[in-house]
Amino acid sequence: MNKRTVYIETYGCQMNVNDSEVVAAILEKEGYDYTEDIAQAQLILLNTCSIREHAENRVFQRLHEIKKLRGEKPDLLIGVIGCMAERLRDQLFDNDLLADIVAGPDSYRQLPELITIAENSKKAINTHLSDTETYADIMPYRVGNNRISSFVSIMRGCNNFCSYCIVPYTRGRERSRDIASILHEVEQLQKSGYKEVTLLGQNVNSYKALEGLGFAELLERVAQTVPDMRVRFTTSHPKDMGDDVLHVMARNTNIGRWVHLPVQSGSSTVLERMNRKYNREYYLNRVEAIRTILPDASITTDILCGFSNESEEEHAETLSLMREVGYDLAYMFKYSERPGTLASKKMPDTIDEETKIRRLNEIIALQNSISKAQNQADIGKTFEVLVEGRSKKNENELKGRNSQNKTVIFPKGDAKVGDFVKVCVTSATSATLIGKIDN
Ligand code: SAH
Ligand code: SF4
Ligand code: F3S
Numbered sequence: 505m506n507k508r509t510v511y512i513e514t515y516g517c518q519m520n521v522n523d524s525e526v527v528a529a530i531l532e533k534e535g536y537d538y539t540e541d542i543a544q545a546q547l548i549l550l551n552t553c554s555i556r557e558h559a560e561n562r563v564f565q566r567l568h569e570i571k572k573l574r575g576e577k578p579d580l581l582i583g584v585i586g587c588m589a590e591r592l593r594d595q596l597f598d599n600d601l602l603a604d605i606v607a608g609p610d611s612y613r614q615l616p617e618l619i620t621i622a623e624n625s626k627k628a629i630n631t632h633l634s635d636t637e638t639y640a641d642i643m644p645y646r647v648g649n650n651r652i653s654s655f656v657s658i659m660r661g662c663n664n665f666c667s668y669c670i671v672p673y674t675r676g677r678e679r680s681r682d683i684a685s686i687l688h689e690v691e692q693l694q695k696s697g698y699k700e701v702t703l704l705g706q707n708v709n710s711y712k713a714l715e716g717l718g719f720a721e722l723l724e725r726v727a728q729t730v731p732d733m734r735v736r737f738t739t740s741h742p743k744d745m746g747d748d749v750l751h752v753m754a755r756n757t758n759i760g761r762w763v764h765l766p767v768q769s770g771s772s773t774v775l776e777r778m779n780r781k782y783n784r785e786y787y788l789n790r791v792e793a794i795r796t797i798l799p800d801a802s803i804t805t806d807i808l809c810g811f812s813n814e815s816e817e818e819h820a821e822t823l824s825l826m827r828e829v830g831y832d833l834a835y836m837f838k839y840s841e842r843p844g845t846l847a848s849k850k851m852p853d854t855i856d857e858e859t860k861i862r863r864l865n866e867i868i869a870l871q872n873s874i875s876k877a878q879n880q881a882d883i884g885k886t887f888e889v890l891v892e893g894r895s896k897k898n899e900n901e902l903k904g905r906n907s908q909n910k911t912v913i914f915p916k917g918d919a920k921v922g923d924f925v926k927v928c929v930t931s932a933t934s935a936t937l938i939g940k941i942d943n
Contacts, residue, residue, distance in 0.1 A: 510536045511545035512647075515563060516553025518704055518738070519675075520586055522655040524551045525644030527585065527612050532645050534616045542573075547581045547619065549605075552588035554670045556840035560588055571602055581605060581622050585612070587674035590631050591844070597627045609660070609675055610634040633661075633676030640685040643692065652699050652892055652922050656689050657681065658722065659705035664741065666768075667779045667846040668811060668839060671706055678706075683713045683722060687729050694730045699890055699922055701730070703737040709744035720748040727756035734890060734907070736760040742767065743781045745790050750797040762909040763794050766806035770825025771818035774811055777851060784825060791829050802832040802878075802908035809867055810839040810860030812851035819863050826870055832878045832910065834871045838864045872934045879910065879932035886928045886942050887912065891921050912937045 510531050514524045527549065528538050539545055548570055553559040567584070574580050583605030584596045590608035597603055604622040607615055608631035621628035638660055646654060662671045663678040690701055703726065705711065711719040719737075727735050735758055740749075742765055753759045765787075769775050772783035794801055807822060826834070838860040841853040855863075887906035895901035895913050902916045904925075912927050913936055919925045928942040 508536050508546050509539045509544050510547040510549065511539050511542045512549045512551060513542075513566070514551045515559060516551070516555065516587060518655055518702070519657060519660075519706070520551050520553060522644060522657050522704055523586065523609060523612070524549075525647050525655075526639045526642050527551070527615065528645035528647060529642050530612055530615055534619075538645060538647070542570075546577070546579060547583065548573075549583045549585050551586040552584055554587040554591045554674050554842065556837065557842075558840065563588055567603070574602075581619065583607060583615075583618075583622075585609075585615075587670070590633070590674040591670065593631050594627070594629060597629075604628065606631065608633060610637045612639070613637075634679075635677050636679060638679060638681040638685075640681045643689065646696075650892060651697055652890065653702070654693050654698050654700070655702050655704050656686060656693070657704045658686055658708060658737075659711050662706040663710075664707060664781070665779060665846065667777065667851065668808065668842070670842040670845055673844055675706065678710065680711050680713055683715065683717060683725065686722065687725060690726055690730050690733075694733055697922065698733065699924070700734040700736065701726070703735070706739060707741045707744065708737050709740050709746070709749065718748075719744075720746070720752050723749060723759065724752045724756060727752070727759050731758055734758055734760055736762060736909070738764045740765055742787050742790050745793075747793055747797065750793055753801075754797050760909055761798060761801040761907040762804070763798070763801055764804045764806075765790065765794075767825065767829075768806060768808045769811065769814075769818070770822035771814075774814055774818050774821075777813070777847075778808075778811060779846065784821065788825075788828065800908070802910060803829060804833040804835075804909070805829075805831050806835045806837070807867055807871075808837050808839055809863040810855040812839070812847055813854050814839075814863075819866075823866065823870055826867070826874060830874055830878060831871065832908065833875055834867075836864060836867050836871065876932070876934035879934065879937055882910070882929045882937055883932055884929065886926050887937075887939075888924050889914070889927045891919050891923045891925060893921055906937070910937055911935065912939055914939045914941055917941045 512524045552563045581604045584603045585607045589606045606629040611630035618628035659680045661676045661678040889904040889912045891904040895903045926942045927939040929937045929939040931938045
């Protein structure tokens with residue numbers, strides 16, 4: 505029998521990484537082999553992201569490159585799945601992109617049928633969004649060679665409709681996965697030797713099980729089910745970040761001391777235009793709660809500059825909030841208008857590119873200095889580090905992350921990948937802690 509082989513390339517967020525593993529599992533059941541070598545594949549899938557225009561442009565470029573492989577392989581099938589598939593639909597068959605298959609984030613179970621249609625030289629498409637699909641019963645096919653840390657999706661979709669954001673349109677309505685299937689998957693990971701699990705969702709704090717249990721209860725159940733594993737979660741929306749979750753973290757020491765709390769802007773007027781449903785004071789109150797209940801936690805964020813009508817004063821409020829919080833790390837972006845969002849219809853993209861770039865550079869420069877100071881404050885402290893692999897620069901050094909999710913590099917000694925080791929920090933840059941094993 506001629507075995508078929510699939511290659512999947514993933515763009516975008518961690519949810520997409522996990523979805524690619526779900527897709528690999530669905531196709532494995534259909535008899536597909538998974539390959540990391542595109543040249544071996546009879547089916548190439550690009551799992552795509554629509555969050556910014558740049559993310560989509562990268563995929564268009566890639567599709568033009570991949571198209572050339574058809575010359576060598578007449579039977580090759582090319583599929584676009586994920587958020588761009590949902591947003592652009594049959595446009596992906598148009599012009600000269602030549603996708604054979606287009607499948608949105610809720611139609612991966614239908615991929616086998618879509619492939620059959622495409623094999624019969626027809627364009628195969630399913631972009632139906634579901635109110636219930638969570639792929640709860642599908643054990644993801646774990647991709648890559650890191651068998652230490654893994655993702656488990658606990659919810660899908662988003663109901664927040666931040667005015668700039670495409671996700672509610674590409675991922676559909678929010679829905680939570682049942683607790684039993686989450687606990688089962690986490691236990692399976694533990695049995696396979698994994699040491700860390702990250703619970704994923706666009707807004708994990710609004711998790712709601714059918715039984716009525718919320719995120720705080722779920723987090724505690726997970727932490728207690730696998731006490732030897734480190735448990736993390738992302739992303740938290742500040743409006744739903746209650747003290748209950750922080751108290752669960754405080755009493756379960758295997759939950760990582762790390763809160764990712766995207767602020768987007770330090771200005772209450774911008775936050776209102778963004779429809780974030782909190783203001784600067786409320787956000788700072790949540791930071792205060794984290795500092796009080798979890799004094800050793802790191803706090804990281806996402807910042808979005810140059811949104812519609814953002815004034816210099818409003819931009820300055822973002823810089824001042826960054827100084828006030830003292831983030832350990834930030835993902836920083838300039839606003840990219842997304843067709844179909846509320847902002848694209850009602851709030852013109854008024855800030856010119858040069859100003860956006862200048863503001864973004866100011867934000868990046870400030871964050872670099874804050875990250876460096878935050879990391880240098882760790883010098884002399886000892887952390888438990890989960891070893892993930894060799895350092896890129898030096899084969900006698902290992903790299904891992906501490907409970908605060910900071911990357912730590914140290915001479916390897918007797919430590920092995922997958923070990924938890926105590927490392928004392930001796931120096932630090934804005935991106936990394938450097939240390940030595942503390943016996
Ligand atoms: N659900 C998460 C974020 C998902 S998208 C949350 O609510 O925080 C990740 C980040 O991309 C966002 O936090 C935001 O900073 C950025 N982003 C979203 N839409 C964007 C847009 N239109 N232009 C630029 N950045 C955007
Ligand atoms: Fe987008 Fe807002 Fe939902 Fe995050 S919470 S995915 S930024 S709409
Ligand atoms: Fe991108 Fe979709 Fe994730 S738009 S950020 S891949 S949810």
